[in-house]
Amino acid sequence: MKQAGMKRLALMVGILGFGLGVTACGGGEGGGEGPVVPPPPAPAEYADKHMPAGWWTDPKIIEEGKELYIGGKNPDVNCASCHGKDGKPVKAGARDFRNGDRMKLYSDSVWFWRISEGVPNTKMKPWKSKLSEEDRWKILAFERSFGLAGKGWDANKKEWVPADQVK
Numbered sequence: 001m002k003q004a005g006m007k008r009l010a011l012m013v014g015i016l017g018f019g020l021g022v023t024a025c026g027g028g029e030g031g032g033e034g035p036v037v038p039p040p041p042a043p044a045e046y047a048d049k050h051m052p053a054g055w056w057t058d059p060k061i062i063e064e065g066k067e068l069y070i071g072g073k074n075p076d077v078n079c080a081s082c083h084g085k086d087g088k089p090v091k092a093g094a095r096d097f098r099n100g101d102r103m104k105l106y107s108d109s110v111w112f113w114r115i116s117e118g119v120p121n122t123k124m125k126p127w128k129s130k131l132s133e134e135d136r137w138k139i140l141a142f143e144r145s146f147g148l149a150g151k152g153w154d155a156n157k158k159e160w161v162p163a164d165q166v167k
């Protein structure tokens with residue numbers, strides 16, 4: 001029957017198209033994270049929180065942040081178990097901090113807010129009960145180095161600038 005033939009053809013074209021679409025989404029740098037869109041703004045109680053002065057460039061702070069990030073200080077806090085020791089995610093869906101094009105859209109306040117409160121309905125839990133504010137900033141100082149090494153957030157300019165220029 002001609003009709004049935006057409007239907008089958010349409011179905012096959014559909015399946016082929018779907019397959020191509022899936023392949024296209026999975027490819028490229030930062031694979032599978034979807035389009036680079038800005039994160040939501042930080043809620044009021046986080047909007048004015050910023051990295052303590054001098055911490056973006058303090059090697060001791062960054063080292064302490066690394067220890068926390070890899071679970072060396074507290075095994076209950078192990079960011080690397082999902083985000084990867086070297087920033088290459090090891091759990092599906094975990095944010096890839098190596099993607100500087102995406103991460104530069106996160107202010108330090110938004111980043112800190114997400115570490116503190118997590119992302120609802122995802123594997124990213126709130127950490128504020130397990131980490132002091134200082135420890136959260138230390139982790140951020142380390143975590144930013146995967147995609148934004150040497151940069152710091154300038155709260156006046158509202159952008160990432162060379163860390164030693166942050167006022």
Ligand code: HEC
Nearest residue numbers: 039078079082093094095111114115119122123124127139
């Ligand atoms: C159990 C796995 C897991 C652990 C452990 C984990 N994360 Fe995540 N994290 C995720 C996932 C999944 C996402 C992506 C959430 C989403 O879809 O927006 C994420 C996203 C993030 C984001 C970006 C949020 C956004 O708005 O895009 C930051 C920042 C982050 N994690 C920091 C951390 C830090 C710091 C730690 C350790 C204290 C940590 N994560 C531990 C799974 C994890």
